[in-house]
Amino acid sequence: MNEPKMKSNERLVVLNRSFKESAEVIACLAGLARQEGFVEDLFVKKIQERELEYPTGLSMPVPLAIPHISDGCVVPFVSIATLASPVVFKSMDRSGGDICARIVFLFGILDPKSQLAVLRKFAKAFANGNDVEKLLKSGAPGALLSELNDILNGLLDVG
Amino acid sequence: MDKSVHICVCCGGGIFTTTVVTEEIENLLRSKKIPYVISPHTITEIPNLTEADIIVATGKTSAANKNGAPVLIGLPMFTGVGKEEFSDLLLDTISKVSSK
Numbered sequence: 220m221n222e223p224k225m226k227s228n229e230r231l232v233v234l235n236r237s238f239k240e241s242a243e244v245i246a247c248l249a250g251l252a253r254q255e256g257f258v259e260d261l262f263v264k265k266i267q268e269r270e271l272e273y274p275t276g277l278s279m280p281v282p283l284a285i286p287h288i289s290d291g292c293v294v295p296f297v298s299i300a301t302l303a304s305p306v307v308f309k310s311m312d313r314s315g316g317d318i319c320a321r322i323v324f325l326f327g328i329l330d331p332k333s334q335l336a337v338l339r340k341f342a343k344a345f346a347n348g349n350d351v352e353k354l355l356k357s358g359a360p361g362a363l364l365s366e367l368n369d370i371l372n373g374l375l376d377v378g
Numbered sequence: 379m380d381k382s383v384h385i386c387v388c389c390g391g392g393i394f395t396t397t398v399v400t401e402e403i404e405n406l407l408r409s410k411k412i413p414y415v416i417s418p419h420t421i422t423e424i425p426n427l428t429e430a431d432i433i434v435a436t437g438k439t440s441a442a443n444k445n446g447a448p449v450l451i452g453l454p455m456f457t458g459v460g461k462e463e464f465s466d467l468l469l470d471t472i473s474k475v476s477s478k
Contacts, residue, residue, distance in 0.1 A: 269390055269391060272390065273389070273390025273391065273421065273437065275390075277456075277457060278457070278459070279457060279459075285394065287391065287393060287394045288391050288393070289391065289393055310437075311390075311395070311436060311437055311453060312436070312437045312438060312451060312453050313437030313438040313439065314437075314438055326394060328393050328394060331393045331394065331396070331397040331418075332397070334397075335397055335398075335401065338394055338397055338398055339398055339401065342398045342456055342457075342458075343458075345457070346457060346458040346459070
């Protein structure tokens with residue numbers, strides 16, 4: 220098995236930033252991936268459309284959002300923003316409810332089957348408030364990534 | 379049950395959430411020794427999933443399945459919140475559809 224590991228790096232992490240609305244967070248995180256060459260322009264456009272129809276806010280111990288698509292993704296990655304003040308995302312259960320997200324994980328996914336192990340770890344981490352709180356307290360992008368990769372058992376390629 | 383139950387798992391894009399929810403359901407059905415077929419889909423496919431005995435969607439949908447397959451909301455399998463209740467509901471639904 221020689222599947223590409225999900226990538227991230229310090230340039231894909233923004234800490235404690237202020238955003239007005241969910242679309243602005245998504246534009247920022249997708250734009251960072253675009254600069255790294257991890258996605259094509261198509262991704263940047265499609266991920267906004269997807270969020271409107273299938274929102275990704277999750278009511279977890281720490282409320283969060285996980286925008287993700289595969290369209291236009293070249294390299295599987297995650298980009299991350301911790302939010303200076305909560306930003307409203309609609310709930311993934313499509314109940315119309317608002318989720319006041321404190322952190323956003325934006326994923327580009329190529330073949331979900333090959334990424335199953337890391338996606339499962341993420342899902343577990345999201346359910347664990349302490350894990351996410353640790354990320355929120357990180358003082359620097361590099362510190363957040365190493366904390367995250369500990370939680371994910373090193374399944375992230377943070378090189 | 380002499381026939382495998384076919385479960386279609388649907389989310390917005392058929393990727394992240396579907397993948398995790400599918401694996402959780404597989405673990406559950408394996409532990410209960412229930413024969414199954416499971417496949418990933420998107421929510422827009424729901425009306426036309428004619429192969430489905432049961433549909434598990436991550437979010438609410440007004441779409442109904444052409445063949446009347448029940449649609450359950452499986453987000454608890456992703457978030458872990460209400461997972462037990464969802465597991466019971468799924469098993470209950472499986473015994474209902476397979477006794478038909």
